[in-house]
Amino acid sequence: MNELINHLKERFPIYDVVESTTGPTFVSLDAAKLIPMITSLKTNHGFKILVILSTVDWIEDGKFQLTYIINNPDEKTDLGIRIFIDRENASMESIHKLWVFAATFQREIKEMYGIDFPGSPGVDDQFLLEGWDEMPPMRRDFDTKKYSEDTFFPRPGRETNDPAEYMKQKLYPDE
Amino acid sequence: MSDKKDIHEDKFLAPENRKHVVIGPDGEEIHVDPLNDYFCTDMPKVEKPYKGVMEKFLNWARAESLWVLAFGTGCGSIELPPLFSPRFDAYRFGVAMRPTPRQSGVLIISGYLAVKTLKRAIRSYEQMQNPKYVIALGSCTINGGMYWDSYNTINRLDHYLPVDVYIAGCMPRPEAVLAGFMKLKERIKKGDAEGANEYVEKLDWYKANQKKIIKDWNMPDYNW
Numbered sequence: 286m287n288e289l290i291n292h293l294k295e296r297f298p299i300y301d302v303v304e305s306t307t308g309p310t311f312v313s314l315d316a317a318k319l320i321p322m323i324t325s326l327k328t329n330h331g332f333k334i335l336v337i338l339s340t341v342d343w344i345e346d347g348k349f350q351l352t353y354i355i356n357n358p359d360e361k362t363d364l365g366i367r368i369f370i371d372r373e374n375a376s377m378e379s380i381h382k383l384w385v386f387a388a389t390f391q392r393e394i395k396e397m398y399g400i401d402f403p404g405s406p407g408v409d410d411q412f413l414l415e416g417w418d419e420m421p422p423m424r425r426d427f428d429t430k431k432y433s434e435d436t437f438f439p440r441p442g443r444e445t446n447d448p449a450e451y452m453k454q455k456l457y458p459d460e
Numbered sequence: 461m462s463d464k465k466d467i468h469e470d471k472f473l474a475p476e477n478r479k480h481v482v483i484g485p486d487g488e489e490i491h492v493d494p495l496n497d498y499f500c501t502d503m504p505k506v507e508k509p510y511k512g513v514m515e516k517f518l519n520w521a522r523a524e525s526l527w528v529l530a531f532g533t534g535c536g537s538i539e540l541p542p543l544f545s546p547r548f549d550a551y552r553f554g555v556a557m558r559p560t561p562r563q564s565g566v567l568i569i570s571g572y573l574a575v576k577t578l579k580r581a582i583r584s585y586e587q588m589q590n591p592k593y594v595i596a597l598g599s600c601t602i603n604g605g606m607y608w609d610s611y612n613t614i615n616r617l618d619h620y621l622p623v624d625v626y627i628a629g630c631m632p633r634p635e636a637v638l639a640g641f642m643k644l645k646e647r648i649k650k651g652d653a654e655g656a657n658e659y660v661e662k663l664d665w666y667k668a669n670q671k672k673i674i675k676d677w678n679m680p681d682y683n684w
Binding site for chain 2: 413414415416417418422427429430432433434436437438439440442
């Protein structure tokens with residue numbers, strides 16, 4: 286793995302390498318360099334499998350983090366690649382030409398976070414939410430509790446007592 | 461209630477439900493309007509119960525033969541297969557599984573119900589024949605359960621379908637489900653389980669609630 290990281294460091298501007306004995310090694314990268322690097326990893330270094338494409342919403346930094354985890358089945362190693370893109374008008378290059386099923390991940394991310402992947406097949410089709418017309422629900426500024434209370438007729442809860450207060454009133458009503 | 465015309469102009473109408481032309485084997489053009497040709501557009505009517513001994517007999521017969529639609533919505537659907545295994549053996553109570561809504565009389569909403577699934581559940585319920593009953597399984601159908609603040613999961617099932625029996629728990633064991641069936645039998649024999657008629661009487665209220673959350677309503681108002 287160290288050889289691979291050193292090799293990548295020579296060719297691509299990767300930074301923030303996090304190595305782990307149990308999980309995959311993670312590297313961070315500029316979004317523009319993702320496609321060349323991931324193509325090189327797939328064709329030259331045997332990382333044939335895309336394990337997952339996931340998203341984190343860093344609302345404080347105004348960034349979305351996209352994590353691509355790829356797997357090398359021959360050497361049984363994983364590599365995670367993190368990229369950061371702007372939260373405003375978020376858009377990222379599609380990788381569906383490398384892995385066809387990445388289109389499904391991208392379609393779900395488009396629906397849940399509103400990150401666009403231009404050219405990805407069916408990326409604008411609805412996936413889990415039918416007829417959704419609000420903000421994408423997995424964004425952290427979407428108030429899911431308020432939406433649920435406004436929409437789904439919450440059942441009023443039972444009346445409960447704080448045990449300490451209740452026993453105090455019951456045992457010492459004069460105080 | 462929206463008019464028939466409104467449905468046709470709905471942008472959400474499924475492609476197979478739009479008006480289209482089919483070319484026959486002889487080259488003739490057949491104009492198909494699925495919403496009028498394939499669906500019954502009449503609204504349902506209240507079926508008044510009989511009086512006296514006849515209704516008692518019918519209710520006894522209904523209670524002893526509950527056919528369940530095999531339709532699982534959430535994690536609770538995994539509790540139902542053991543019910544029909546030798547250990548719990550629901551067949552001895554006259555409870556049987558059926559594959560289609562037309563054959564079944566009991567709809568079990570087993571666990572949390574996403575909006576997308578609610579649409580299918582409503583459709584299945586409306587296609588079932590009277591008399592029909594709804595059993596709500598798990599705390600998700602009562603007050604939302606652990607998904608009480610989810611953006612996509614309903615909180616109270618009784619605002620969308622008339623519920624006869626709630627079974628609390630997360631998840632209820634098959635024994636609890638059997639007890640729920642016993643409760644449903646009691647209710648039917650007493651003549652209390654008139655959920656289907658209640659649904660028809662309050663159809664406007666139910667439909668308003670359903671359409672509030674199902675924003676792409678692309679089917680007839682009542683699915684026969």
